[in-house]
Structure formats: structure tokens, C-alpha cells
Amino acid sequence: MATSRDNGIKLQWSTKNDIDRLCSAMEPVFQPPDEKIDFVTYLVRDQYKRWALGESSFMTPEDTVFATDTNTKDDKIVAFTTLWKDKQLYNGIGFSIGRVEFVGVVSEYRNQGLMPRIMDAVHEASDLRGDLMQTIVGIPYYYRQFDYEYALDIGKRSKTWLNSIPSLKSGEKELTTLRAATLEDLDIILNFDQVLSLQSCNYAPLRREYLETQIKGSINSTASPFQRRVVMFEDDGHAIGYFIMHNYADSSAISVLHIAFKPNINLPTIINSILRGIVQYSSRSYDEKSGENLTAIFWHFSEWHPFFNSLPSCNRSYTSLPDEAYSTYVRIPNYANFIRHIIPVLNDRLANAKSWSCYNGVLYIHNYTKKYMGVRIQIDGGHVSKVEDWFPTDRQQPVSNQIHFPPLTFTNILLGNKSLEELQIVYPDIAVSDLTAQLVNVLFPKSVSINHNWV
Ligand SMILES: CC(C)(COP(=O)(O)OP(=O)(O)OC[C@H]1O[C@@H](n2cnc3c(N)ncnc32)[C@H](O)[C@@H]1OP(=O)(O)O)[C@@H](O)C(=O)NCCC(=O)NCCS
Structure with a gap:
């Protein structure tokens, strides 16, 4: 050390x-x-x-x-x-x-x-x-000097005003009930989390050990008031989803850090029960006075979380949230090592892009300076066969299938956080021919990532 x-x-x-x-x-x-x-x-x-x-x-x-x-x-x-x-x-x-x-x-x-x-x-x-x-995650600009780039966007945050949530009509029954999670729910919660990971290019899966300590804290009546709580949604005694909340971002709000559901649940039909359930459950978890002050639910996760597809637009207001950034900084110390690790994904992408499925050729990624080593990606018969560090021996020598990126900007392409077209608007020195751009778009398409910071 x-x-x-x-x-x-x-x-x-x-x-x-x-x-x-x-x-x-x-x-x-x-x-x-x-x-x-x-x-x-x-x-x-x-x-x-x-x-x-x-x-x-x-x-x-x-x-x-x-x-x-x-x-x-x-x-x-x-x-x-x-x-x-x-x-x-x-x-x-x-x-x-x-x-x-x-x-x-x-x-x-x-x-x-x-x-x-x-x-x-x-x-x-x-x-x-x-x-x-x-x-x-943190201090704007500061970490750029240590080779970090904003490349895992969380996007705009949203909140739901409590007065936008319809009341339960007389004679109707709630379609979901809520209860504190127990250690017996661990596997089921991790399964719900996995459903999200399957819809996301980049994903930080919930950590079993972390979840375990949060559940123990949730059911411990002497735990700190800052303790996160893990809560289950149930339908007829069966778990259909869960969320993690805390109550310190703003005393007038319920902060939901993470939420996920079983697949094949028709969320739009139960969304009002879900919203009312969150409000009622968290009001009970606060002391009476702060419960009365609640005005909104803050959704702390990614703008692209599928939960928002089911949330009616009248219940979603875009907002900034206290102390939360719109993007996470990423440092990738060696692009070739990273790309080598994800070769199966690249092969799937080549196979799915029919006109590239039998491609033979080499893609050169040039980051302009040796300080940020470039990459040579060799493709044989539509399969990535070799990925290695690369820097041209002679800058003047023309190299076909080459794309130039100003330092660190490739990180956004590699993680699918931005499309090549979007980045080129900001960086005119991303130099590439039309044909090479097509290959880059096939290998590294812009993709949805459900980023969140559940700790
Ligand atoms: C942020 C912090 C770690 C910076 O440390 P520091 O000793 O003040 O600054 P450094 O010596 O590392 O500065 C290196 C460079 O970063 C710049 N810098 C310092 N603080 C910065 C900030 N908040 N934002 C942007 N740039 C900053 C400096 O100007 C310097 O740039 P220069 O070399 O061009 O002059 C320190 O101010 C701190 O501990 N703040 C309180 C704790 C905190 O906010 N932590 C983050 C939350 S987890």
C-alpha cells in the first residue's frame, strides 16, 4: 500500500x-x-x-x-x-x-x-x-482533473405533489398494501432489482449485504431517524414490489431512493394505490408533526426508470433535488481492458445489425494523446477477435476506420450515455468518416441506463 x-x-x-x-x-x-x-x-x-x-x-x-x-x-x-x-x-x-x-x-x-x-x-x-x-458523485468540475468524465447520467429528477394524488373513492378498496420488509424478503427484492438491471445498459445492482443491513435497521425501533426503510408492496398477501425511502433530504418530502416491481404487473392500474400507500406508510414512519408537513414525494432515481412510464403526467413534476447531481463521474483507466471484458455484448450488437454481422475489419479509436491510450478493435466474421492498446506510430500516416476523440469523451460513447451525433455537436474535433461512424454506432449505440445512488 x-x-x-x-x-x-x-x-x-x-x-x-x-x-x-x-x-x-x-x-x-x-x-x-x-x-x-x-x-x-x-x-x-x-x-x-x-x-x-x-x-x-x-x-x-x-x-x-x-x-x-x-x-x-x-x-x-x-x-x-x-x-x-x-x-x-x-x-x-x-x-x-x-x-x-x-x-x-x-x-x-x-x-x-x-x-x-x-x-x-x-x-x-x-x-x-x-x-x-x-x-x-459530487463536487461539480473538481474530479475532472483526476480523469473523471460525467458519463452515467441520472437525468432530471421528478417529484409528485401529494395534492395531485387522487383520494380513494368511497366504496373502493386499495389494490396494494404495504409492510416493512423482513430478511425473508431479501431474495425476492433482489429478483425485483434484477428486473430493472435487464432493462438497463449500465446498472449498479443492489448489494445483498447492504440490503440486509437496511432491512435490519428498518425493523429496529431504536434505529436512527435517518435510517433508510425498506418497504414491500403486496397484493393479496403476495409481494409485488418494494421501495427504499429516507426522510432527511427535505422535511417536507418523502424521499424514495429506489423502487422496483415484479415483471408482468400492470402498474398503471394500481399506480394510485401505490402513491397513496407510500404517503400513508411514510406518514406513519415520521413523527406526527413532520407527517403533517409533507407536501411531496421526491423520486431520487433515474429520469429513465420504467416506473415513470406508469406515472401519470399530472403526478410528475421535474425538479432539482437537494444535494443531488444529474450525472455520475466515471474514470476508465484503460479502455482496451474494459472493451475486452464486454466483447460478448459487442458481438451481439454486430449480429443484430444484420449488415455488419459478417464484417471483417479493424476499428481504431484515437484519443489524440498518448496520455489517454487509444484502442485497436479487430473484427473477424462479425466477431471481435482482438482488442488492444493502440497509438499511431506516425500521426501523419492515414489509417482507415479511425475515429478521433478529444480526451475522455469516448467514455460517454463506450457507456452508451450519449450518441456519437450528440457528442459531435459539442466536439467538432470528433473526426470520423461516415462509414466508420456507422460501425461505432453499431458497437456503441446510445442506450438507456437506470442509474441511481441507492446508498
Ligand atoms: C473539495 C476539497 C477536497 C478540495 O481540496 P483542496 O485542498 O481545497 O483543493 P486541491 O488542492 O485539491 O485543489 C486542486 C485544484 O482543484 C481546484 N479546486 C479546489 N476546490 C474546488 C472545488 N470545490 N471546485 C472546483 N475546483 C476546486 C483548486 O483551485 C485547484 O486548482 P488549480 O490547481 O488549478 O489551482 C476541499 O475543499 C474539501 O474538503 N471540501 C469540503 C468537503 C467536501 O465538500 N467534500 C466533498 C463531498 S464528499
Whole structure:
């Protein structure tokens, strides 16, 4: 693990013995000046501590990297971040990713370039263990300097005003009932989540261990008021869906972080019962006073979630949500490694695009500079046979089937987040012939991804 010293600043990876000290260093960094937000205290002292000690299996006690000032008494902790290990799917093909969370520098030590050193250590560790990408959500622009690009859009958020939800007509009965999830629901919830993953190019599947701890917290009456709750929808005693909610984004709103249903459910016919159920269930979960203040449901997940296909337009208002970005930053350290991993998807796409199903040729992806290594993709008989790093030996030498991308912009094409046509409007230096553009569109079409941040 990386350890380095510079001007008395020492970088190191944590051990179990550092976690309490790290909590004390983190909390003031994330608290706004002259204010104490209870949720921040919970996030650091409860959530970070549990996660760092292994709960939910995102990280181990050794996965926080931090800098200390050895010129101070007790080697003060002055900067830190954590590296989580998570899983992501690309059209169903799984791979491990590094998630970077809890980024901070103690105020007197800012603007000294400590975070760039920490990020180097994080990327080195993540690349070394074979993660095909790293993701971060947060500070606008800042992470671009560490080779991140916004490439997993969540899109516009939506809310439902409670006064737009029709009341139950007299004599009618609700078509769904709600109850707290129990550990016996784990598999069924993961199956519902899988239904979503099948409709999504990129997908972060719910993590069993995380879900388990959230369910235990939901049914624990002494859990923190910030605890997420996992709730089941039932029809005649059978589970048909579930959602995860919390209540701290805004005290006037119910925040739904995630929702999924059994396949073959006709959601439009039960949508009003679903909406009323969420309101009634969450009102009961809040104390009476805050329940009275509720005005809206915030939907925290992707604009393209299939749930919205069933939500009548009069119940959906586009909105921004507190502290939530419209897109996730992605760093792909080596494009060739990533593409090699998803070859079966590329072969399916070639086979489905009939006129390319027997294609023989090579596609060259050129990112203009060696700093962002290009890729050579060889296709034989409609199958990708070789993917390797590539950079032209002579820039002047014409290469057929070549596409130029300004650094990092290819990430959006690779993940299907944007179409080539959309990117070309913004980047005139995406240089490509018409024929090569057709091949790129076949291999990397714009695709729907249901992105969300359920943690
Ligand atoms: C954001 C934070 C980590 C930046 O650390 P820092 O030590 O102040 O800044 P760095 O030394 O890393 O700055 C490197 C570069 O980023 C720029 N930068 C710093 N903060 C930035 C911000 N918030 N947005 C955009 N750019 C920023 C700097 O100007 C510098 O650019 P330059 O080299 O062109 O001058 C630090 O301000 C912080 O801890 N903030 C509070 C905690 C927080 O918000 N964490 C994120 C939520 S998890």
C-alpha cells in the first residue's frame, strides 16, 4: 500500500485502530461552517464507521487513505478519502469498480494539492486490484482533473405533489398494501432489482449485504431517524414490489431512493394505490408533526426508470433535488481492458445489425494523446477477435476506420450515455468518416441506463 512523505505530510492506508480518529477528523470537514447538521454527524459517526468496519461489505478497515501532518503533535489527520469495492453491470456482464466516497481536506490544509496525491494512491490501489472503472458523485468540475468524465447520467429528477394524488373513492378498496420488509424478503427484492438491471445498459445492482443491513435497521425501533426503510408492496398477501425511502433530504418530502416491481404487473392500474400507500406508510414512519408537513414525494432515481412510464403526467413534476447531481463521474483507466471484458455484448450488437454481422475489419479509436491510450478493435466474421492498446506510430500516416476523440469523451460513447451525433455537436474535433461512424454506432449505440445512488 502507498506510503509517502512530502513536507512532513505522510500518506497512509488505514487500519482498524484509525477509524475513530478518522471519524473525528471527518466530521468538521463535512459540517458547514458554524453549523451542526445532525445528518452529517450520523453520516460520519454512524454510517462511515459501520462501513469502514465492514458492514455492507463496501469496504474494509484498510480502505481509507489519509494524510497526516507529522509536524504536529499527534500527527493530525489533514485529508482523507475512502475506496469502496462495488459491482457494476454492462448489459448484464458484471465487473468490479472502485467507488470513491468521503473526500475531504481539513480547511487549514486546503489548496496545497493534498487531494491529488490521495487520488493517485486511490487510483493506483483500485487499478491494481483490477477494477475496470472508478465512480464518484459530487463536487461539480473538481474530479475532472483526476480523469473523471460525467458519463452515467441520472437525468432530471421528478417529484409528485401529494395534492395531485387522487383520494380513494368511497366504496373502493386499495389494490396494494404495504409492510416493512423482513430478511425473508431479501431474495425476492433482489429478483425485483434484477428486473430493472435487464432493462438497463449500465446498472449498479443492489448489494445483498447492504440490503440486509437496511432491512435490519428498518425493523429496529431504536434505529436512527435517518435510517433508510425498506418497504414491500403486496397484493393479496403476495409481494409485488418494494421501495427504499429516507426522510432527511427535505422535511417536507418523502424521499424514495429506489423502487422496483415484479415483471408482468400492470402498474398503471394500481399506480394510485401505490402513491397513496407510500404517503400513508411514510406518514406513519415520521413523527406526527413532520407527517403533517409533507407536501411531496421526491423520486431520487433515474429520469429513465420504467416506473415513470406508469406515472401519470399530472403526478410528475421535474425538479432539482437537494444535494443531488444529474450525472455520475466515471474514470476508465484503460479502455482496451474494459472493451475486452464486454466483447460478448459487442458481438451481439454486430449480429443484430444484420449488415455488419459478417464484417471483417479493424476499428481504431484515437484519443489524440498518448496520455489517454487509444484502442485497436479487430473484427473477424462479425466477431471481435482482438482488442488492444493502440497509438499511431506516425500521426501523419492515414489509417482507415479511425475515429478521433478529444480526451475522455469516448467514455460517454463506450457507456452508451450519449450518441456519437450528440457528442459531435459539442466536439467538432470528433473526426470520423461516415462509414466508420456507422460501425461505432453499431458497437456503441446510445442506450438507456437506470442509474441511481441507492446508498
Ligand atoms: C473539495 C476539497 C477536497 C478540495 O481540496 P483542496 O485542498 O481545497 O483543493 P486541491 O488542492 O485539491 O485543489 C486542486 C485544484 O482543484 C481546484 N479546486 C479546489 N476546490 C474546488 C472545488 N470545490 N471546485 C472546483 N475546483 C476546486 C483548486 O483551485 C485547484 O486548482 P488549480 O490547481 O488549478 O489551482 C476541499 O475543499 C474539501 O474538503 N471540501 C469540503 C468537503 C467536501 O465538500 N467534500 C466533498 C463531498 S464528499
